[in-house]
Amino acid sequence: RKEVEQDPGPFNVPEGATVAFNCTYSNSASQSFFWYRQDCRKEPKLLMSVYSSGNEDGRFTAQLNRASQYISLLIRDSKLSDSATYLCVVTGSSGSARQLTFGSGTQLTVLP
C-alpha cells in the first residue's frame, strides 16, 4: 500500500462545477497535511494547509479526518485557471521536511 494515495483522476469538469478530491494516508502518526498545486511543466506550490477543524480559503475547502486517515479538497465554482495537478502531501511523526510524502497527484481539467 502506498503511503499516500489519491484519486486516480483525471477529472474533467465544466466551468462552475464543484469537484472534490480525496486522499488517504497510511501513517497514523502523521503530523501535518497539505494540498499542493502543480501546473503543467511547473514546480509544485502550496495551495493550502489542512487543519483538523477543516479550513476554507475562498472557493477551496480542505478537511482532515484523522480517525479515517483521510484528507479532502473541495473546489467550488471551478475556473479554467484551476486546471492543474493537485498533490496531497503528508509529513511524518516529526513533521520534518525530510518526512514529506507526496501523493501521485490528481489531474483536474476545467472545461469551458
Next chain:
Amino acid sequence: SAVISQKPSRDICQRGTSLTIQCQVDSQVTMMFWYRQQPGQSLTLIATANQGSEATYESGFVIDKFPISRPNLTFSTLTVSNMSPEDSSIYLCSVNSVGSPREQYFGPGTRLTVT
C-alpha cells in the same frame, strides 16, 4: 517566501555522462532538499544537503550516483553520475519556510533527458 533558481532548466545528455545541476536560493537556509519527479509520478526525495556536513540520502539513493555539494547557505549542486535513460526525470531543488506551518518552496526544476 524563498526564490529558488536552478541551472540548467533542461538538458539532453548521452548515457554514461554526468550532469551537475545548480541551485541558488535568495536567502540563507539550513537545509536544501533535492527531489526527483519521474514522468507521470510524484516527487521523491533524493537527499538533504546541510552546509558543512555530508548530505543525507534517502533509501534507494547513494552518494556515488548523486553526489551533492553544499558550499554555503544559499547554494547547492546535485550531480547525476554515469547517466542511463532511467535517470530521465525532473530534478527539483527545495527549501522549507521558517515557522509553522512549514511550506516547501521548489525551484523551477531541471528537465533531464538521457539518450
